[in-house]
Amino acid sequence: MAEVYNWQIGREMEFPYAESRPEKQWGAVFDINKCIACQTCTMSCKTTWTHGEGQEHMFWNNVETKPYGGHPIGWDTEILDRLGTQNWGSDGVYEGDTIFETNDVDWDDMLIDDELGNFHGEDIEGYRPDDQDWAHPNIGEDEPAGESFESDTHIAEEEETHPMWFFYLPRVCNHCSFAACAGGCPVQAAYKRNEDGIVLIDEDSCQAAQECVRACPYGKSVYNPAESKSQKCVGCYPKVEQGMVPQCFENCLGKIRQHGWVNPPEEADPDNPIDFMVHEAEVALPLYPQLGLEPNVYYVPPINVPTDYLFQMFGPGVEEAKETYKAARRGDEEHRKLRGLLHLMGSTEWRIEQFEVTDEEAIGYDGSGSTVARVPMEEPQYQREHFDAQNNAYRLDVT
Amino acid sequence: MTTETHVHRARLYKLASLAFDRPDDELEAALVSGDFTTQLLESADALADDELRDRAQKVAETAPTDPAAVDERYSDWATLFGFEKGGEIQQYQIEYSPGTLVTSTDTLADISGFYKAFGLSLAAENRERADHLCLQLEFLSHLALQTAYLDLDGDESGVDIVTNAQGDFLEDHLGRWIPRFNETVQDESHVAFYRALAALVERLVEIDADRFDADPDVFAETPPSPTEQFINDDSDGGDFRCGTCGTTPSPTGDQEPAQQLPMGDRDGPY
Numbered sequence A: 001m002a003e004v005y006n007w008q009i010g011r012e013m014e015f016p017y018a019e020s021r022p023e024k025q026w027g028a029v030f031d032i033n034k035c036i037a038c039q040t041c042t043m044s045c046k047t048t049w050t051h052g053e054g055q056e057h058m059f060w061n062n063v064e065t066k067p068y069g070g071h072p073i074g075w076d077t078e079i080l081d082r083l084g085t086q087n088w089g090s091d092g093v094y095e096g097d098t099i100f101e102t103n104d105v106d107w108d109d110m111l112i113d114d115e116l117g118n119f120h121g122e123d124i125e126g127y128r129p130d131d132q133d134w135a136h137p138n139i140g141e142d143e144p145a146g147e148s149f150e151s152d153t154h155i156a157e158e159e160e161t162h163p164m165w166f167f168y169l170p171r172v173c174n175h176c177s178f179a180a181c182a183g184g185c186p187v188q189a190a191y192k193r194n195e196d197g198i199v200l201i202d203e204d205s206c207q208a209a210q211e212c213v214r215a216c217p218y219g220k221s222v223y224n225p226a227e228s229k230s231q232k233c234v235g236c237y238p239k240v241e242q243g244m245v246p247q248c249f250e251n252c253l254g255k256i257r258q259h260g261w262v263n264p265p266e267e268a269d270p271d272n273p274i275d276f277m278v279h280e281a282e283v284a285l286p287l288y289p290q291l292g293l294e295p296n297v298y299y300v301p302p303i304n305v306p307t308d309y310l311f312q313m314f315g316p317g318v319e320e321a322k323e324t325y326k327a328a329r330r331g332d333e334e335h336r337k338l339r340g341l342l343h344l345m346g347s348t349e350w351r352i353e354q355f356e357v358t359d360e361e362a363i364g365y366d367g368s369g370s371t372v373a374r375v376p377m378e379e380p381q382y383q384r385e386h387f388d389a390q391n392n393a394y395r396l397d398v399t
Numbered sequence B: 001m002t003t004e005t006h007v008h009r010a011r012l013y014k015l016a017s018l019a020f021d022r023p024d025d026e027l028e029a030a031l032v033s034g035d036f037t038t039q040l041l042e043s044a045d046a047l048a049d050d051e052l053r054d055r056a057q058k059v060a061e062t063a064p065t066d067p068a069a070v071d072e073r074y075s076d077w078a079t080l081f082g083f084e085k086g087g088e089i090q091q092y093q094i095e096y097s098p099g100t101l102v103t104s105t106d107t108l109a110d111i112s113g114f115y116k117a118f119g120l121s122l123a124a125e126n127r128e129r130a131d132h133l134c135l136q137l138e139f140l141s142h143l144a145l146q147t148a149y150l151d152l153d154g155d156e157s158g159v160d161i162v163t164n165a166q167g168d169f170l171e172d173h174l175g176r177w178i179p180r181f182n183e184t185v186q187d188e189s190h191v192a193f194y195r196a197l198a199a200l201v202e203r204l205v206e207i208d209a210d211r212f213d214a215d216p217d218v219f220a221e222t223p224p225s226p227t228e229q230f231i232n233d234d235s236d237g238g239d240f241r242c243g244t245c246g247t248t249p250s251p252t253g254d255q256e257p258a259q260q261l262p263m264g265d266r267d268g269p270y
Helices: A040-049 A075-083 A180-184 A211-215 A237-241 A273-280 A307-314 A318-330 A333-344 B003-020 B025-033 B035-046 B050-062 B067-080 B102-117 B133-153 B156-188 B192-211
Strands: A003-006 A011-014 A026-031 A062-066 A167-171 A190-193 A199-201 A221-224 A229-232 A257-261 A297-300 A354-357 A361-365 A371-376 B263-265
Touching: A026 A273, A040 A062, A040 B102, A180 A190, A180 A199, A180 A211, A199 A229, A211 A221, A211 A229, A257 A273, A273 A297, A273 A333, A273 A354, A307 A318, A318 A333, A333 A354, A333 A361, A333 A371, B003 B025, B003 B035, B003 B133, B003 B192, B025 B035, B025 B067, B035 B050, B050 B192, B067 B192, B102 B133, B102 B156, B133 B156, B156 B192
Parallel strands: A026 A297, A190 B263
Antiparallel strands: A003 A011, A026 A257, A062 A167, A190 A199, A221 A229, A354 A361, A361 A371
């Protein structure tokens, strides 16, 4: 068996290829609590990469409303249905099957070659979305779930979650460590770059088998009918090579996104912002880790949303991640470093590779150690009188 | 192709550009003096294409010749193309292509690149968008004239450059939307002059595409639904595989050690 160690599910798992990690891995943290679904990320990607003919239906970056939105439609419920009910162990180890395991295939029996007719990856569980599934990127937008409540319902600050809820889920390719698109491609056109872990499709090699489209459970590999090639998010590698963050990160109005390198837990560096949030503070979690791909975009879960839904989406660490985030937000001294980092997020177009939090400010450094971002821990705030004597009026907003 | 051919081509493009633009004093003078029709017929005749000649004749027959009729043409133009009377026939390439202006900035950049490559820029008082019909026609007129000039000079490599540029421009831009533009004018305009003019430009572009071996992929009548052309059409439950692919049983044999995930670097896959 080709066994690889997937730390996100806490165990070894089967995969078509042997484990092979790049020198560095492109990674990201998205703070869902700050996303307002303005779609500026979506448009910055669209105008940069997918404005050509045959790409009209493509959104390498999309923002969908959960639980009812999704692009392609129902990508998450489709794959969860196909896997069926699965369980996490109480020790945080996933006991269920990943998409590479659920069809009980022995990957060693698969002869992997570059023959188009040899669909060695066809036992990766998946499906190819229907044409129409790509045609409604905004479906379900702003549709809430949960219980109805009265207009005078007051949600106390300490309240766990909201009775009625939705949240925005911004999504790009996860540049997975165990990429299903690369695992499934019959001609090995999908590959991972050794220097940054970005997963690309080599358009010269692509034979339009669309196995990557079928195998990627996140719906992030998309077929281009005008070019007869499959295409996907390229992680803005030309910018990443220059030490900059991708377009969708740089243009994010809510500053919800942090790009950087992510290490496996045993190599985690607490001064690396992504490692800190993923491995130290454990406040950022992978999307559907149970699928088995070890995705490299991590999410700070939304604190207003019931935990059961989030558990399914982000795995067993979700309760603690929410508590940690709330504590940092409250200003607990224990989580001061995290608070500083949350201030620093999205504050520069340069990739922050190291950071520190001093008494006064949070500082980000690039790969060469130069300062690229500096933000105060406390924003100066001016408070006005509640009563405006000059205009004989009460102010509703005094800060 | 003779030098004269290119001069006549240049003149036809220039006249078409002038006539499709917002009517002004220059056009009025050309129409009233009769120069417009004389030159148009002379050049169409010189290109020795019967269809082109017929269509030019139609333009000449419908062209206004007295100042009052030219004034009326201005009103027609505004009704069809002008914002001041809510004209709905678009004179911009991007309006005929799939996608929106926001997602077609690469097209504008490419067209501007063509202009820039030949040292051309918009006149200071002209604020038109690069994909406007008149700019594209004038650009081809310029290249045609330049071809004639270089040809006279015996500059073969120069002729090659401007010839290739005309072929590329017709294939990538003008040739892709002029048939659609012509259809729109025929369908939505009752002004014989503009209908004849659009038909003339369509023929001119068509014979020039042939002349330069250009094979423009004309935009679809209605921009296609994003997924319409997927080779995997699930509507009939079909599978796109040809029937031989994917059915070959995997060969069994000695077990190979597990291969690595396909890796690569900046130059592509290993």
